[in-house]
Structure formats: C-alpha cells, structure tokens
Amino acid sequence: MNSAQEHVPQEASRASLRPQVQALVTALLIYLATVMLPLEDVHLPIDGYVPVHTVLEFISVLISFLVFAIIWSTPSRHVSTSLVIISLSLLSAGMLDFLHMMSINGMPDFVTTNDSQKSISFWLAARATVAAGLLSGCIIRKNVAISRTNRIALALLFVGASMATAWMVLFHQRLVPHFFIGGHGTTLLKSSAEVVLVSVFAVAAWRFYVLARSSGEAYYAIMFGAASLSAVGELFFANYLVANDMQNMVGHLYKIVSYWMVFRAMFLLSVRKPYEILSQQTQALREVNEALRVRSLALASTATPVCVTDIHGIIRWRNRAAIALCPGAHDESMSLFDPVLTPDPDERRKMKQALVNGEVWRDLVHLHKDQEHLYLDRTVTPIRSDVGALEGYVAVSENITRNVQTQARHQRVLQTALDGYWLSRADGKFLESNGAFARMTGYSQDELLNMSVYDLASVPEQENIRRYLALAVQNGHARFSCRHIRKDGSILPLDMSVAYDPQSLHCYVFCRDMSEHEQHSMAKQDLERQLQHAQKIQALGQLTGGIAHDFNNILASVLGYANLALSRFAQDKESKLALYLREIVTASERARDLIAKMMTFARTQPVGPMRVISVSQVVQEVIAMLRPSIPTSIQLSCRSDEERSILMEAGELNQVLVNLIINARDAIAGQGRIDIRVRGCKMKGQVCAITHERLFGQYTCIEVGDNGSGIADEHLGSLFDPFFTTKEVGRGTGLGLSVVQGILQKCGGHAIVSSQPGRGSLFQLLFPLVHGSEEVTLAVIGEKRARPGNGQAIWVVDDERAVAGFLGELLDDSGYEVRLFNDPLIALSALRSNHQRIELLISDQTMPGLTGLQLTSHARELRPGLPVIICTGFGEGIDSKDLDRYQIDRLFIKPVSAPELLKAIADLLSHHLPAESAQ
Secondary structure: OOOOHOOOHHHHHHHHHHHHHHHHHHHHHHHHHHHHOOHHOOOOOOOHHHHHHHHHHHHHHHHHHHHHHHHHHOOOHOHHHHHHHHHHHHHHHHHHHHHHHHOOOOOOOEEOOHHHHHHHHHHHHHHHHHHHHHHHHHHOOOOOOOOHHHHHHHHHHHHHHHHHHOOOHOOOOOHHHOOOEEEOEOHHHHHHHHHHHHHHHHHHHHHHHHHHHHHOOOHHHHHHHHHHHHHHHHHHHHHHOOOOOOHHHHHHHHHHHHOOOOOHHHHHHHHHHHHHHHHHHHHHHHHHHHHHHHHHHHOOOOOEEEEEEEEOOOEEOOHHHHHHHHHOOOOOOEEEEOOOOOOOOOHHHHHHHHHHOOEEEEEEEEEEOOEEEEEEEEEEEEOOOOOOEEEEEEEEEEHHHHHHHHHHHHHHHHHOOOOEEEEEEEOOOEEOOHHHHHHOOOOHHHHHHOHHHHHHHHHHHHHHHHHHHHHHHHOEEEEEEEEEEOOOOOOEEEEEEEEEEOOOOOOOOOEOOOHHHHHHHHHHHHHHHHHHHHHHHHHHHHHHHHHHHHHHHHHHHHHHHHHHHHOOOOOOOOHHHHHHHHHHHHHHHHHHHHHHHHHHOOOOOOOOEEEEEEHHHHHHHHHHHHHOOOOOOEEEEEEOOOOOEEEEHHHHHHHHHHHHHHHHHHHHHEEEEEEEEEEEEEEEEEOOOOOOOOOEEEEEEEEEEEEOOOHHHHHHHOOOOOOOOOOOOOOOOOOOHHHHHHHHHHOOOOEEEEEEOOOOEEEEEEEOOOOOOOOOOOOOOOOOOOOOOOOEEEEEOOOOOHHHHHHEEEEEEHHEEEEOOOOOHHHHHHHHHHHOOOEEEEEEEOOOOOHHHHHHHOOOOOOOOEEEEEEEOOOOOOHHHHHHHHHHOOOEEOOOHHHHHHHHHHHHOOOOOOOOOOO
C-alpha cells in the first residue's frame, strides 16, 4: 500500500459513512413510528405467524452461516482475529436461532416439549452471542493476525458454548432464569436483558463509527450500520408484548438486514478487497514488465554481461548474460556500488569518484559465486541524453576468471617453492621474484625490483654471471653455480638454472641455496678428521699398552733382582753396594710409576676399586709427569691448604687432572699461569655444570685455573658434551671433558665452571668429604723379615724367564717350595700328571699357547678350589666379569710389589687347607 492509500482523505470517510448514517436515521424513524402507532395491538394469526417467523429466522440463520463460511474459507494469512470472532459469533447465533425457531409454540416438539420459556432463552443467548462478537470485533483491530491453530480453538470454544447452552435449556430448564410467565407474557428480566443488548450494540456501533472516521475504510462504515440496526432492532424486541405482534416482526426484519450488512462487510474484506488489490498489482506488474521488455530487447542477444543503472547506480535492467554471471543479485533495486556486485571498498570509492567526475571507470572486480571466485574486467560508462544530461550508467563486464586463476596458480606455485625464483631482462634487471629468493638474499621483494642480479654479486662473480646469461640467451638455457652477497654481507652460494624466452626477451631463473650443502660437507670433513684423530689416539694407546707390557716384564726383573741382591748380599746397609742397589730400586720404581700413568692415560690399565687416596700426593705426581710437556713460559703452581683425602681410584683422578691441565695449557697463548689448589669449601646453592643441581654443604675442592683466553658464555652449557670443542681443527677431539664428566659422576663428584673471555677460566672439582683414613703399611724393601712360607708348593708360570726366575728366588727365599714353568702347555701337562703337588698357582696372562685365564680353567678342572694369582704387564682384555667367571683370587700388574705379593700368598694359603701327600 502506497502513501496515497495510507492517508485516506476525509471526504472518503464521509462518503463511506453517509449511507450507513442514512440507514440508521431511517431505522430510528421507523422505530419512533412504531412507538407512536399502536402496533402492539396488531397481531398476526398464530397459524400465519409460525410460518412467517420460521422463514425470517431461517433467512437469518442462512446469512449467519454464509458469514462464517466466507471467513472460514479464507486463508489464515488474510484473516484477522476480529473477523474470526465475528464470524464464529454469527455461527453460534445461527445455531441458537435455529433452536429458537424450532422451540416456539406452534412448531412440532423439538427434543423436548416446546414452550415460550425455551424459545426466549435460545433467542437471548443468540442475541448475546452476536452482541459479544460485534463488541470484540470493534475492540480488536482487524489487522491482528490469527494462526490456524487459534482459529480452530476459537471455533471449538464457540460451538462448545452453544451446545452447552442448548443442553442446559433443553434438559435442565430449571437452571435457566424465567424470561416468560405463561398467560402473563415476558418478565422484567427479559426486558432488562434486551435493554442491555441494546446498550452493547450501541457501544459497538459507536466504536465502529470512530474507526470508520479515523481510517475511512468502508468495512468499518458497514459494520457501523450493522451494529446500529441491531441496536434499533433490539428496541423492538424489548417492547413487544406477545410473540405474534407487529413489533416482533419488524425486529426480525431489522435483524436480517443487520446480518446482511455484516455479510457485506465480510465479503468486502475477504473477497472484493483482495481482488481489487490483486488487480492493481497485476496492472502495475504489466506496466513494469512492458518497460523491462522494451529495455531488454536492445541488448538481449549480446553475450557480454550488461547492466543499466540510474544516476545513483541503482540497477534498472540487466541482460541474460549478466544474470547468468551473477544470478544471486535478483533485486533490481540493488546498486552497482553494493558489496555484492563490487566487494572491494577501494574499488567502490574509485568507481564513485570517477563517475562523479563524468569519467569512464575500468578495473578488475573480484566476486564470489556459489563458493567460486569470479574475476570481471568491468567498464562503467555514463549514459547521456542528446542534450548532455546524465541519464544513468551502463556497466559492461568481461569474465576473465580463467586467465586470472591461471596466473594466480602460477604465482602460488612460485611463492610456495622452496627454491628461489626471479624473472629478469636479458641485462639482468629484476622484474619479478618469489618469497624464497627474497628470504635467501635478505632483501624484500620490492627492494629487489629496483636492483639487478649484478648488484648481488662481487666483481669477479659479475663477469661469471654475465657470461652464463649470455650463454642462456644464445642456447636458450644454462646452468651454473655462483656466490651472491646477502644484505647483511654474508656469502650466499647458489646453484642456478636459467631459461631464456626469445619472444618476451626475459630470463626465467630458478636458484637453490647451497649453504646447508656446504655446511654438511664441511661437517663431514670435520667428522672424518676427528675420526682419524680418534683412530690415531686409539692406535697410540694400543702401541703404548704393548710397549708397557714388555717394559713391565723388564722392570719386574730389574726391580725383583735388585731387591733380592739388596736383601741377600748387602748386609751393611750403609755400604756403597747397598747405596747403589737402592738407587736401582728407586729408579725402577719411578719407571714403574711412569709406565702405570701411561697405561692409565691410554686406558689400558684396569681401573681398580675406589679407595681413600691423598689428593695432594696425586696432584704432585701429575704435575711431575706433565711438567716436561708444558712450556717454560707458563708458570705451573700448586698449593694445598690442608691434607685432604677423597674416595676415588687414583688413576681416574690422574686422568681428570691431566685433561684439565692440558686444556688450560692450550688456552694460554705465550706466557701465562696455571694454578692448582686443594682446599675445603662450602657450597651455598651453586649449580653443578654436570648434574645441574644446586649444591649445599662442605666439599673437598680441587681448583684448576688459568689466565688464558677464557670460554664464551654461549659455550658454557656445552662444555661436557661429547665431541664439543672450541679448539681449532686437529687440536682437540672434544672427548676430554666428557671423560671428566663420566669419572665425576661415578664417584659422586661435581664441577663448577666460571670463565670470562680474555681473562681465563676456573674449574672447581667438588668431592664428598671422607671421614677417617685408610693406611697401608708395607714392609720396607731390603729389611729382614720372617719367612712366611712353610714348604707349601707354589707353581709359577711365565714366558719371561727373568720374571719367572725372580719370582722363584723370592718365593724360595720366603720358605715356599717353588716350581717354575716358561711354557703354559708344559705346565698344563705337569698338572695333569701331578696335580696333587700344587697348593697355589701364579701365572702370567699373555703367553704363547695358553693365556693365564685358560690355564686357570684347565687347572680348576683337575684341582677344584685351587688358589690362583694372575700377574700381567698388560691389563687390557681382563675386566671384572672375567675375574668373576674364572674365580681369580688376585690380580697384579707388573712390576709386582714383593711385599704385596707375599702378603696375598700368605692370605690365600691361610684360607685353604694344605694338600694331602701324594700316595
């Protein structure tokens, strides 16, 4: 409904009310005439009254049913609540009027005996229903919609109420008030009820009149007339004395007319008014279609999408191609500047600005269609009349989606490639590059567009690149390696593949970063050098162990025979012979200790059990051993605040100190100082560099410090990692501190490292405190001692005759019965023939034919429980598992200490019963 229809002129409301007011005035005049004339004295014969009354009531029932039918058959969306209530009230009234018609005197009995009381009860119920319906209809506006469910619910309510009224009047008349007294006419209650109904109808009429005046609608005017005639007609029913007088007849005529006016009003809203609106809409649609048909014929056959808009950009027409291109935009009031047709706000702004300036606008437009992307090359041109006035715009679009998608696919491939890509002219000027190449060089893609390939290369490389680009132009392709310079100045090695396009005169280049490849190659070379160095160290250790084995056998002979000579032939301990022999013994012991240190360092000396050792003594021995290998320009000092002992194997502490001192020496360039200090210290939450736990309490501390180059902060966390080293290639394997870490963890030690680059480093080795000490007192060599042996049979097997002879002399001098063998196979043969004449076996480990462990195994088969002592100059290959498996009682490393050997023999023999004499 347009604005002209919404604001009805006052004259229209008066025109619609005029006939209704005239009808009301006529009805009132008729009423006044009946009041002035004695119509109550005019009676129809009862035989004629009943048929007339029946016809009149039947007409009113028929009209009421027609009202209900027309409203009930109208769809719910076109019917309001007020109309449904009025139609249902007339339906109920029609049902009750039918019962009223059938219950009057003169009609055949209906269900029960007919009488005037029943007839009047049905009459008043019907009129009350109509009055209530009209009053509700004027209070509830006709535009209040009602659902189908509510329609059915109201229908059931009205029909149920009517049936309840009928049941009560027909079967329970005593419950109904008396409206008629037989032989005396109507009661005052009946007249009062009629007056009330007159008032209700009058109120409804006044309400409909007000609505008609305010809206100007014919419906309210007709309903005003219907309510007014109902009120006037009810006046006749309030005044009649007998049922068959003329006032009753006139009242029934007014009732029929009022029902007919309600039918007219309902027909107007439900049938004629929708039909008029539909006709108007149909006519408007014809006009619009005609206009669109005329416009569309101009461009209907073109395959190019075309849209015609007004001067504001509102689309007035578009051809079939435009509809097919963008079928979602069906609303012809949509603007060309709407986001649906031009999503990009920058494009919309530029388009508006160009069109305001009277210019032609052309650009790429990106649309979304059914989850697809469309790209249009759109041109918008102003439409002007013959006099130059702006009439609107015409937008012509070309679908270039396939071309754009192809370009975008190529760009995505290039941008996501791991290799770099760039496009350049034949002279090397960059025209395009991808993100990978920008990340390689450190320049942004915009910066690269202002550069050439020669800006990224050094002078020698520029000539190399120029030569290969010329080769690519000549042959169409080329592949070469070069080195670019990144933005930060670092070198970027590249492997390039060039393709030349003679049509565009452009070079298409893919390049691969070879930095990681070169790093892997260098790392591989470093590992190979480290492996070679480690193999060299391993070979040196094996060589050292082999030499030490033979040298230990020699030392065993020299030291043993010197001790024997000192004890047997140098009775005067102050003589020159005794002095010379003691010097030989001292030199031999020093050689023995040196060989032991070499074997420990070479990892061929078997690690013994941890025991309480003197820290200061081990430190002094290490310093004495390393002093020749440290330049004289480096000062090596040692200070011990007090005598300290720790629970550890002396050889392992020796190795720890050697690694730290060698590292300190390598950190000093030229002159410097290495300080070693032994002291007690208290930890207050310092963090261990090995276990990373906080330390608290008292510890024994060994400090190794230097004033060398120091350690960088970023390297402190990796010092104890295997193969980590800050030394140049060839000077370190990166295994020294990892060995230190393993030894310290074994004995429960910790390490704290502090360093300042350029000012030196300090390593603090922390060991748990040892309560008490363990002292071993050995007999002084050369001193007279008691003979521990008592003729026990001891067999000595050693392929070195000097060693076997020394042991034989020592044991014979100590009171034992000794049998010597230089071949283990001969010793095994002797055991098989006379195994009862042996109480202890002393054997070398490394011998031709049989090892000491193999000989032990054969001997135990012949003589179970036989005590065995293994003496060897080369401990590699013998570990604790071998000792346990072969049940070796003692293991000695040559040269053997005579007092320790004699003490071990005495202990073993004291725990085994002597063998029975041979039979």
